[in-house]
Amino acid sequence: xxxxxxxxxxxxxxxxxxxxxxxxxxxxxxxxxxxxxxxxxxxxxxxxxxxxxxxxxxxxxxxxxxxxxxxxxxxxxxxxxxxxxxxxxxxxxxxxxxxxxxxxxxxxxxxxxxxxxxxxxxxxxxxxxxxxxxxxxxxxxxxxxxxxxxxxxxxxxxxxxxxxxxxxxxxxxxxxxxxxxxxxxxxxxxxxxxxxxxxxxxxxxxxxxxxxxxxxxxxxxxxxxxxxxxxxxxxxxxxxxxxxxxxxxxxxxxxxxx
Amino acid sequence: xxxxxxxxxxxxxxxxxxxxxxxxxxxxxxxxxxxxxxxxxxxxxxxxxxxxxxxxxxxxxxxxxxxxxxxxxxxxxxxxxxxxxxxxxxxxxxxxxxxxxxxxxxxxxxxxxxxxxxxxxxxxxxxxxxxxxxxxxxxxxxxxxxxxxxxxxxxxxxxxxxxxxxxxxxxxxxxxxxxxxxxxxxxxxxxxxxxxxxxxxxxxxxxxxxxxxxxxxxxxxxxxxxxxxxxxxxxxxxxxxxxxxxxxxxxxxxxxxxxx
Ligand SMILES: Nc1ncnc2c1ncn2[C@@H]1O[C@H](COP(=O)(O)OP(=O)(O)O)[C@@H](O)[C@H]1O
Ligand SMILES: [Mg+2]
Numbered sequence: 001x002x003x004x005x006x007x008x009x010x011x012x013x014x015x016x017x018x019x020x021x022x023x024x025x026x027x028x029x030x031x032x033x034x035x036x037x038x039x040x041x042x043x044x045x046x047x048x049x050x051x052x053x054x055x056x057x058x059x060x061x062x063x064x065x066x067x068x069x070x071x072x073x074x075x076x077x078x079x080x081x082x083x084x085x086x087x088x089x090x091x092x093x094x095x096x097x098x099x100x101x102x103x104x105x106x107x108x109x110x111x112x113x114x115x116x117x118x119x120x121x122x123x124x125x126x127x128x129x130x131x132x133x134x135x136x137x138x139x140x141x142x143x144x145x146x147x148x149x150x151x152x153x154x155x156x157x158x159x160x161x162x163x164x165x166x167x168x169x170x171x172x173x174x175x176x177x178x179x180x181x182x183x184x185x186x187x188x189x190x191x192x193x194x195x196x197x198x199x200x201x202x203x204x205x206x207x208x209x210x211x212x213x214x215x216x217x218x219x220x221x222x223x224x225x226x227x228x229x230x231x232x233x234x235x236x237x238x239x240x241x242x243x244x245x246x247x248x249x250x251x252x253x254x255x256x257x258x
Numbered sequence: 259x260x261x262x263x264x265x266x267x268x269x270x271x272x273x274x275x276x277x278x279x280x281x282x283x284x285x286x287x288x289x290x291x292x293x294x295x296x297x298x299x300x301x302x303x304x305x306x307x308x309x310x311x312x313x314x315x316x317x318x319x320x321x322x323x324x325x326x327x328x329x330x331x332x333x334x335x336x337x338x339x340x341x342x343x344x345x346x347x348x349x350x351x352x353x354x355x356x357x358x359x360x361x362x363x364x365x366x367x368x369x370x371x372x373x374x375x376x377x378x379x380x381x382x383x384x385x386x387x388x389x390x391x392x393x394x395x396x397x398x399x400x401x402x403x404x405x406x407x408x409x410x411x412x413x414x415x416x417x418x419x420x421x422x423x424x425x426x427x428x429x430x431x432x433x434x435x436x437x438x439x440x441x442x443x444x445x446x447x448x449x450x451x452x453x454x455x456x457x458x459x460x461x462x463x464x465x466x467x468x469x470x471x472x473x474x475x476x477x478x479x480x481x482x483x484x485x486x487x488x489x490x491x492x493x494x495x496x497x498x499x500x501x502x503x504x505x506x507x508x509x510x511x512x513x514x515x516x517x518x
Binding site for chain 1: 318319340341347348350351362366395396414
């Protein structure tokens with residue numbers, strides 16, 4: 001027990017070493033003037049900028065808007081992707097016939113779709129959400145279908161021999177069988193949705209959002225704010241990933257263990 | 259009216275004219291056998307001769323190309339069966355606790371919880387379990403997982419239990435314990451059982467009748483009675499009668515393999 005607490009502490013300290021070192025190097029490089037402060041502001045000024053922007057500069061609002069758009073895109077993708085993925089995965093012929101299409105569009109940079117989506121959906125918020133949802137949808141679709149395709153045959157047979165109907169096999173076995181892979185898809189999809197939303201906020205005229213703030217900082221050459229917003233975007237991405245990872249280990253406790 | 263609706267008294271499973279081929283290569287080409295009711299039949303034969311194919315067809319997991327399989331005149335659909343897979347890891351549901359795995363087939367039958375619990379308590383009493391059924395399968399050892407798997411298959415009180423090399427993934431010590439566990443439960447319940455084993459000692463140890471198969475296309479090399487008294491114990495393995503039967507079966511097996 002004592003040993004475990006100690007290792008938990010040690011792990012915490014070890015995890016802090018990397019970021020602290022990065023800040024230290026950043027600090028020294030800035031203080032020594034090795035890189036011109038026009039390009040690299042001091043870490044203290046950057047953190048100060050985050051603080052003031054959060055307190056009254058509207059950064060909290062931008063953070064919130066980016067988060068909401070990301071979750072909207074993700075939500076649409078999940079609702080449309082999971083059931084369809086199960087259907088495709090359960091039908092080998094269907095899977096074969098659209099495997100190439102899904103793979104092709106999954107490999108196409110989502111950003112290449114921006115102009116098309118702007119023509120179809122206009123310049124409003126929905127165009128951004130739609131591109132992100134499309135990209136995330138393909139990732140979810142692919143992963144869910146893959147999970148269903150690779151369900152353990154023995155488990156399905158076991159359910160059948162116990163007298164389970166097709167519907168029961170679907171609900172009681174197949175659903176759980178594809179859950180680990182589904183979560184991999186959901187986690188990848190939310191990260192991708194965030195990337196696409198931030199880029200969309202930069203280049204498809206947006207009123208708010210972290211992407212908009214980053215571009216504005218570039219235009220006004222506000223370097224502390226630029227660095228600060230990048231860090232905050234990182235926090236958002238990391239937080240989303242951590243949230244899904246935690247949910248996954250809670251809900252899919254058997255993944256990788258059976 | 260079906261010709262097989264009539265069956266010899268004491269026979270549980272009647273197989274007539276069974277045919278099965280994979281890609282044009284016949285594994286069974288007109289196979290007939292009667293398996294006795296309330297007895298344990300072991301199936302033994304060379305690797306790849308069609309042992310798994312046989313019990314999977316009889317259990318209704320694999321479609322047959324031709325012939326008939328009836329259970330006291332009934333079809334497989336009208337018969338309550340249990341099946342124990344070799345690969346327990348891929349047969350149990352890892353998202354459910356062991357106890358819920360055992361509940362599952364009873365739930366499928368639409369039995370209410372109190373009745374399910376009563377039946378499972380009775381089942382548990384027949385096993386000397388040394389582990390907690392409220393654990394997840396992946397928290398249990400191989401032998402414990404296969405025990406859960408056997409309990410799950412017995413929960414519905416099957417008329418016939420099929421087991422395909424159920425112990426071959428376990429170590430020898432665990433195998434000895436599991437054999438006795440299985441023998442005890444099957445004999446106490448009088449369940450008809452069909453067991454595939456690639457271990458002649460195990461096949462004979464558990465069996466009332468030993469079915470020796472030839473190379474494919476499989477025919478009956480011999481269908482032997484195993485008249486050893488029950489309950490059998492690890493001491494039986496060194497019993498002169500056991501040793502004699504085993505030597506005899508081995509000889510028959512070798513002749514059959516060489517002969518085809
Ligand atoms: N699904 C299948 N497709 C093609 N060949 C198969 C299939 N299942 C079994 N066979 C072949 O049928 C023969 C019998 O297989 P099996 O019943 O698994 O043998 P065993 O006696 O070892 O259990 C083997 O030669 C095997 O290669
Ligand atoms: Mg086999």
